[in-house]
Amino acid sequence: MTVKAPPFFDSTTDSFSLVLYRTTANGTIFYRVTESAVSTTTVTVVEQTPDADIASNPLLYTDGGGLENVMPPAVEAWCIARDRVWIVSAEDQNIYPSKLRISGEGLGFNDALRITINGSGDLRAIAGMDEKVLVFGEESTWVIYGVGPDDLGSGNFENQQISDDLGCIEPRSIMLGDSGLYFQSRKGLWRYGRDLSSQPVGIPVDAYRTETIVGAMSPSDRLAYWWFTASGTILVWDEYHQIWSRFLSDVAKGSALVNQKPVFLTTGGEVFRENTSSYQDDSGNYECSITTGWLNFAGVQGFQKVRLVSILGTSQTADFNLVVTAAYDHVDTTVSTWTASNATVKPAGTAYRWEFKPKRQKCTTMRLTITQTSAAEGASITGLAVEAGLIPGIARRLKGAKRVEGT
Amino acid sequence: MALAYQMVPIQLQGLDQKTDPFVLKPGSLTELKNMWMDKTGTLRKRYGFDDLTGLTSDTVTVSEWNNQIVRWTTTTAQIITSTDVIATDVRQHAGSYEFHDIGGSLVSSDVYHYAEGPDYGIFVKRTSATTVEIQFVDLITRACFNSESFTYDGAHVVATSTGVAAVLWTTGSGTADMVLWHWVGFDSAGSPDVDVAGGTIVSGSLIEQVDVVCTGTKVCAVYSDTTDLRLAIATVSPFAVDSDSVVEAAVTATRTAIGLQDATQGFVAYTQERTIAGPAYRTDVRYRFFTIASGPTGTATNLVTYSPASLYSPSRLTVVYSAVTLNWKVLFDWDSLSPITPSTVEVWEHNIGTIQYRDSNVQLASRAFYYQGFLCAYLSADRPTTDETNVSLALRAYPDPSNNPPWGLWSDYLFQGRTRPAPTGWAMPGITVSGTSITALLPYSGNRYEQAKIAVRSAAGKPLFGYWNRALLHNVTPNIMTFDGRRTFPAGFPTWPIITGVSASGTGSFTGTYGYTAVWERITSVTFGALLRVSYRPLLHRLTPPLT
Numbered sequence: 001m002t003v004k005a006p007p008f009f010d011s012t013t014d015s016f017s018l019v020l021y022r023t024t025a026n027g028t029i030f031y032r033v034t035e036s037a038v039s040t041t042t043v044t045v046v047e048q049t050p051d052a053d054i055a056s057n058p059l060l061y062t063d064g065g066g067l068e069n070v071m072p073p074a075v076e077a078w079c080i081a082r083d084r085v086w087i088v089s090a091e092d093q094n095i096y097p098s099k100l101r102i103s104g105e106g107l108g109f110n111d112a113l114r115i116t117i118n119g120s121g122d123l124r125a126i127a128g129m130d131e132k133v134l135v136f137g138e139e140s141t142w143v144i145y146g147v148g149p150d151d152l153g154s155g156n157f158e159n160q161q162i163s164d165d166l167g168c169i170e171p172r173s174i175m176l177g178d179s180g181l182y183f184q185s186r187k188g189l190w191r192y193g194r195d196l197s198s199q200p201v202g203i204p205v206d207a208y209r210t211e212t213i214v215g216a217m218s219p220s221d222r223l224a225y226w227w228f229t230a231s232g233t234i235l236v237w238d239e240y241h242q243i244w245s246r247f248l249s250d251v252a253k254g255s256a257l258v259n260q261k262p263v264f265l266t267t268g269g270e271v272f273r274e275n276t277s278s279y280q281d282d283s284g285n286y287e288c289s290i291t292t293g294w295l296n297f298a299g300v301q302g303f304q305k306v307r308l309v310s311i312l313g314t315s316q317t318a319d320f321n322l323v324v325t326a327a328y329d330h331v332d333t334t335v336s337t338w339t340a341s342n343a344t345v346k347p348a349g350t351a352y353r354w355e356f357k358p359k360r361q362k363c364t365t366m367r368l369t370i371t372q373t374s375a376a377e378g379a380s381i382t383g384l385a386v387e388a389g390l391i392p393g394i395a396r397r398l399k400g401a402k403r404v405e406g407t
Numbered sequence: 408m409a410l411a412y413q414m415v416p417i418q419l420q421g422l423d424q425k426t427d428p429f430v431l432k433p434g435s436l437t438e439l440k441n442m443w444m445d446k447t448g449t450l451r452k453r454y455g456f457d458d459l460t461g462l463t464s465d466t467v468t469v470s471e472w473n474n475q476i477v478r479w480t481t482t483t484a485q486i487i488t489s490t491d492v493i494a495t496d497v498r499q500h501a502g503s504y505e506f507h508d509i510g511g512s513l514v515s516s517d518v519y520h521y522a523e524g525p526d527y528g529i530f531v532k533r534t535s536a537t538t539v540e541i542q543f544v545d546l547i548t549r550a551c552f553n554s555e556s557f558t559y560d561g562a563h564v565v566a567t568s569t570g571v572a573a574v575l576w577t578t579g580s581g582t583a584d585m586v587l588w589h590w591v592g593f594d595s596a597g598s599p600d601v602d603v604a605g606g607t608i609v610s611g612s613l614i615e616q617v618d619v620v621c622t623g624t625k626v627c628a629v630y631s632d633t634t635d636l637r638l639a640i641a642t643v644s645p646f647a648v649d650s651d652s653v654v655e656a657a658v659t660a661t662r663t664a665i666g667l668q669d670a671t672q673g674f675v676a677y678t679q680e681r682t683i684a685g686p687a688y689r690t691d692v693r694y695r696f697f698t699i700a701s702g703p704t705g706t707a708t709n710l711v712t713y714s715p716a717s718l719y720s721p722s723r724l725t726v727v728y729s730a731v732t733l734n735w736k737v738l739f740d741w742d743s744l745s746p747i748t749p750s751t752v753e754v755w756e757h758n759i760g761t762i763q764y765r766d767s768n769v770q771l772a773s774r775a776f777y778y779q780g781f782l783c784a785y786l787s788a789d790r791p792t793t794d795e796t797n798v799s800l801a802l803r804a805y806p807d808p809s810n811n812p813p814w815g816l817w818s819d820y821l822f823q824g825r826t827r828p829a830p831t832g833w834a835m836p837g838i839t840v841s842g843t844s845i846t847a848l849l850p851y852s853g854n855r856y857e858q859a860k861i862a863v864r865s866a867a868g869k870p871l872f873g874y875w876n877r878a879l880l881h882n883v884t885p886n887i888m889t890f891d892g893r894r895t896f897p898a899g900f901p902t903w904p905i906i907t908g909v910s911a912s913g914t915g916s917f918t919g920t921y922g923y924t925a926v927w928e929r930i931t932s933v934t935f936g937a938l939l940r941v942s943y944r945p946l947l948h949r950l951t952p953p954l955t
Contacts, residue, residue, distance in 0.1 A: 019926045025919025204423040238444050243421020245439040247453050258476045272456035282458040288441035293431025297415050380451040384417035389410035
């Protein structure tokens, strides 16, 4: 018997074998009989094993009704879930779960396992969560559940639409977290909880709703989820504390989590990896800061006097340099600036409390920005406190605003 | 009355850029930049990022392998932490520029390969028993362009007996040259190439549709100079132009192909636009033989009349033609036809399918090609109109015709896909074929590829590369890869074994009817791949006819 080897065979890197299965005389069951290493473009097999000697040999995997492995269609999206690989066909928008994954064997697909979701339209992403598989259109979501077919094709999956206005627009945004499955929808970053309830977790960072997300990861040592965007902003969701922050670095075009350390590739072709011993980006200092909202202790239109501001934190390193600026009455212009250097704080590793008296105290609102730019970590910030007195009555007219008298 | 002051604690919260700052709760922040919450209530500066590759800026993607970062460039794959170059076989796989391993030239104990590179250059790789050297040859620095206005149209690179040669040509307005450059060595530092020789084969013409083949010492190039179809033959080293002859006068070729039977003779083939009645876009396919010593011989002859065609000719000429029924013909089989003369040309013809199209504007893909031993061609390439939303293309592969008839469908398609959203403009799906590599990109809008969801690249059984939104992906298995924008995974085999012969011999005690199934097994450790890093065994099989 002569068998043509696959032309893609490369003897220097590949190790293919051609395995022949054979029936016994007039039989229908295929038994494994020979295995031939492939080293040329054709393989000639001489098979003379007596029938009696092959009866205990392994059977061909399709004997007994096992589904044959066939090539899956081109893929729009895929995921791993429930011991299978699931793909969304780019060809016909059907879903092709693989056969059950068997350790040591390649993945197998068969058209008999195909799932058609009626009315799904274009599907964009697919992801597993617990016993469910979620399939996303751009503005719709389905869930697939059930045990599914075995490798003989027996059994089936069920599917159900769970949303007709919420979907996923970027497969790279999908990330499974403790609280559910995060994804970027047209409405921003949302989450399907484990109970399939939808939650708009990304509302606080809604300004980044249209950003192109190029990667997502979860450094497990921080209970946080990172989304790398094409603009250079890394959106960070702290699931434990339920807070958002954003990191600014070079513009990313790809990312990977390696040894639990975030790694990203810049559009300039450079590879950046987080260094937990450093507080510089590529040997350059970067600014970190917080900015409060407009602090109005007397209410939205109240009037107040702030005579003392106190910052509590820990001096992580001795060489920090805190800069606090204040703006007033809904005007962004900085009115006051205070600076605290290592000469004014406690030594490294100790708590500090830094207070200052604003030169301007009467105001409707006050906004504080605390900035650090240094090569080291500097100071952590645990809390703010102000001493404020409330001045009775409605606020004085805002600068630039006009009073309109009613009748 | 003295004002009553009170202490107002502000418990720091997170970023909230959705709430109007006028009414934001005191602890919520309008900016929380480069800080994270360590313990509840405490904000700390985030950690820094190190640039791991120093001055390099040529990384095209990163991936994780065995808890290490792999940095991929267009030519190498490196584990960044050690800067070690990954094993040679992997390195050969790296990058978007695949080296043509099968087309390599053996010089002494070294093998030379080449790959098309960016910016009008090529990569040349020399593989010895112990080292692999890769160098980029900047063709611009060769000063081969003398046209004020030119459009570089690619390089045909061929192996010679002493190295690698590239035949360059320029197109555009004004005059242009076709130039041969020849590389026969590397310097030890891998800096610019050495031992470069070459010269101008043809000058002063608008040169297009070049195809090149090399006997080892002679480079033969078919080209169109807008007036005639011509054949130039040059000696590689020392450089000399031996002849430059008309293959057929007054022919404007739209595609050309050239092939060799041996070091003394070969053929050229070309498509000629119709000059008689009929749709203007249709063409004839013609061919003519030549010898190295004397140039074209015999007369130009029609192979296929009145059919748009795609030509391919590594060692035989294959023609794919027809706008409605996709056919292919194999013109020559050098193995079985020797010596060749027009009278001994054997033409095989086989209908490989019917084009599926939506309207009369269907166009065939620009090329058919051999890939992994199979003849592949677009079977469907819907030409969208402004109200169409999908563009699909497909490849259908058929067994190598050298297996002789009967032929049959081998695989429905290698890939298929579509654009999203609908392109606003139209261009034929792009596909390039280099050696055993194929690169396919989906239709694009204007000059940009739009949402190229699936496009694959494979080379000599090497990894399939995927593109997604123009981002290059890398994988190292010979299996089909799929990708969702984050990761990829291999999926089975692209093909399965074919039984080319089954026979019974001898007498013995075997009686009855026996059935056979051949199965490929590949026990391998996938060292690079986003998902599978363990040994696995894909199985695909094909039943054979029973043997009685």
